Amino acid sequence: MADAVETLIEELAKLPGIGRKTASRLTFYMLKQPREAASRLSEAILQVKDRIVFCETCANISEGPQCVYCRDPRRDDALICVVEEPSDIQVIERSATFRGRYHVLHGHLSPLDGVGPESLTVDRLLGRIQNGDVEEVILATNPDVDGEATALYLQRTLNPLGVRVTRIARGVPMGGSLEFLDELTVGEALTGRREL
Amino acid sequence: MRLTEVGLDHFRNLASVTLEVSPAGAVLVGSNGQGKSNFLEAIHYLARFRSFRGTRHADSIAFGAQHFRVEGHVVCGTGQSRRVAVAADRRTRRVSLDGQTVARPADAAGSVLAVLLAPTDLAIIGGGPDQRRRYLDGLLTSTSRRYARALPVYERALRQRNELLRNWPPVAGPELASWDETLIETGMVIVLARAVIAERLARRFTDVGAQVAGAVDRLGYELEYRPSVPGSADPASNAESVAASWRQALTESQPRDQRQGWTTVGPHRDELLIQLGGHRLAQFGSQGEQRTAAIALRLAEAELLESESEHVPVLLLDDVFSELDEDRAGRLLKWLGDRHQKFVTTPRPLPQLGNGLVQWRVDDGRIGPRLAAA
Numbered sequence: 001m002a003d004a005v006e007t008l009i010e011e012l013a014k015l016p017g018i019g020r021k022t023a024s025r026l027t028f029y030m031l032k033q034p035r036e037a038a039s040r041l042s043e044a045i046l047q048v049k050d051r052i053v054f055c056e057t058c059a060n061i062s063e064g065p066q067c068v069y070c071r072d073p074r075r076d077d078a079l080i081c082v083v084e085e086p087s088d089i090q091v092i093e094r095s096a097t098f099r100g101r102y103h104v105l106h107g108h109l110s111p112l113d114g115v116g117p118e119s120l121t122v123d124r125l126l127g128r129i130q131n132g133d134v135e136e137v138i139l140a141t142n143p144d145v146d147g148e149a150t151a152l153y154l155q156r157t158l159n160p161l162g163v164r165v166t167r168i169a170r171g172v173p174m175g176g177s178l179e180f181l182d183e184l185t186v187g188e189a190l191t192g193r194r195e196l
Numbered sequence: 197m198r199l200t201e202v203g204l205d206h207f208r209n210l211a212s213v214t215l216e217v218s219p220a221g222a223v224l225v226g227s228n229g230q231g232k233s234n235f236l237e238a239i240h241y242l243a244r245f246r247s248f249r250g251t252r253h254a255d256s257i258a259f260g261a262q263h264f265r266v267e268g269h270v271v272c273g274t275g276q277s278r279r280v281a282v283a284a285d286r287r288t289r290r291v292s293l294d295g296q297t298v299a300r301p302a303d304a305a306g307s308v309l310a311v312l313l314a315p316t317d318l319a320i321i322g323g324g325p326d327q328r329r330r331y332l333d334g335l336l337t338s339t340s341r342r343y344a345r346a347l348p349v350y351e352r353a354l355r356q357r358n359e360l361l362r363n364w365p366p367v368a369g370p371e372l373a374s375w376d377e378t379l380i381e382t383g384m385v386i387v388l389a390r391a392v393i394a395e396r397l398a399r400r401f402t403d404v405g406a407q408v409a410g411a412v413d414r415l416g417y418e419l420e421y422r423p424s425v426p427g428s429a430d431p432a433s434n435a436e437s438v439a440a441s442w443r444q445a446l447t448e449s450q451p452r453d454q455r456q457g458w459t460t461v462g463p464h465r466d467e468l469l470i471q472l473g474g475h476r477l478a479q480f481g482s483q484g485e486q487r488t489a490a491i492a493l494r495l496a497e498a499e500l501l502e503s504e505s506e507h508v509p510v511l512l513l514d515d516v517f518s519e520l521d522e523d524r525a526g527r528l529l530k531w532l533g534d535r536h537q538k539f540v541t542t543p544r545p546l547p548q549l550g551n552g553l554v555q556w557r558v559d560d561g562r563i564g565p566r567l568a569a570a
């Protein structure tokens with residue numbers, strides 16, 4: 001096979017959820033597309049890398065040092081919602097039930113994957129609470145084994161700081177992932193959060 | 197509950213066929229490797245929608261075929277009849293009830309009730325405690341959705357906790373305790389369900405054991421749940437007090453857990469004690485006693501299924517008689533009577549199983565024609 005084709009297949013196959021078979025199908029699809037389509041795709045990928053950074057405050061994805069939620073003056077500084085991934089913020093925003101700030105952990109505790117609190121943005125969260133006017137921290141990690149352990153860990157770590165710590169209600173069974181829930185369920189879970 | 201017709205299509209080495217089944221059942225005679233057990237596997241598929249061998253669905257597809265299909269017509273004691281089918285290709289499995297594909301296999305659960313007795317059951321009695329835990333897990337997973345959900349969650353939390361203990365100490369302090377709540381919450385579902393089912397099995401196990409053993413083992417066959425978590429053996433015990441003693445046990449065992457590098461308390465350390473006259477059969481049982489106990493356990497399970505569903509399950513007896521001495525085999529037959537529809541595999545004809553049981557020959561995957569009555 002031509003080297004260029006083989007290279008693209010190899011690169012695509014490195015993406016999560018894409019096997020060699022799918023990678024080769026995508027490659028041959030791109031071969032049949034006009035040059036502009038390929039150019040738009042590669043430009044979009046480069047833009048993501050060049051323009052998107054992580055917010056210095058909450059670690060969300062951002063186009064500048066501060067993300068849109070940290071910049072928004074109408075949001076409530078007293079409330080921080082902690083999520084595992086930036087994509088979780090989109091889900092909560094769609095539910096339109098939350099007007100506070102966010103904090104993105106970039107993962108969850110998982111000893112099996114070598115992920116401890118030091119690999120997450122826990123220290124930065126502690127810093128925000130110590131230096132700000134935060135009154136309540138809502139833990140919105142996934143309602144699965146690892147997300148639950150992460151929430152319990154944060155609760156124990158945050159409690160001595162005198163801040164109110166709540167956990168989103170489990171309107172959903174264990175083993176779920178926030179990403180796949182509808183807005184309604186997420187909205188209910190946020191409204192019905194409980195003290196830990 | 198009785199099957200009236202069984203249809204097979206590209207299942208393992210069995211030739212595609214539709215068989216009419218008599219209310220009493222059938223004896224399948226053939227030498228090893230001809231496909232007798234595959235027929236039992238097919239019927240078991242109608243009850244549990246997966247293989248009792250623990251293999252993938254694709255492994256049950258006949259060589260060179262793209263899919264398999266098993267269909268059973270079943271009539272309940274009430275006279276109601278249903279058509280259950282399981283089909284699978286290399287990607288998906290479909291379960292259908294009266295021609296309609298069900299959204300989740302659980303929706304068709306219980307349409308066919310079957311209990312398998314197989315030579316491999318001996319490992320439950322003679323093997324380590326993990327074998328008996330796996331037996332309970334299999335039984336409870338297929339009968340309780342709550343248990344089926346809790347078990348993998350418990351196992352995940354346990355593996356995470358053990359990984360922390362293996363690399364002790366962790367970077368941050370309260371990390372270990374973060375896993376405990378899920379461990380206890382899901383573990384409670386497991387131990388309480390095990391306590392309940394063990395209690396329900398125990399009396400039946402003793403009864404059936406006594407009848408199959410006859411005068412030979414006058415000392416009683418006994419089954420008892422011995423949970424690792426203190427106080428969780430009693431099905432009536434209060435959930436909160438069990439959780440509290442569990443928390444305390446985890447705290448107390450922490451120095452030992454750290455030293456050994458894994459969690460030493462919890463249902464993953466439970467024992468289902470199976471004894472004859474106060475002696476553990478796993479260590480002290482003879483082959484005959486262990487086989488009797490294995491049969492008694494499965495038949496107790498069948499009685500339990502019957503009492504919970506009010507349907508008499510179909511019995512699948514995979515080469516059970518050839519390993520039993522004549523006396524035990526005779527008493528087993530007597531106990532079995534004709535309450536259950538039975539499918540029995542055997543390398544040689546079993547004339548004792550006369551009453552209404554047709555004998556089929558299984559030869560290189562072809563079932564039938566009938567043997568002349570022996």
Ligand SMILES: [Zn+2]
Nearest residue numbers: 055058067070
């Ligand atoms: Zn931000």
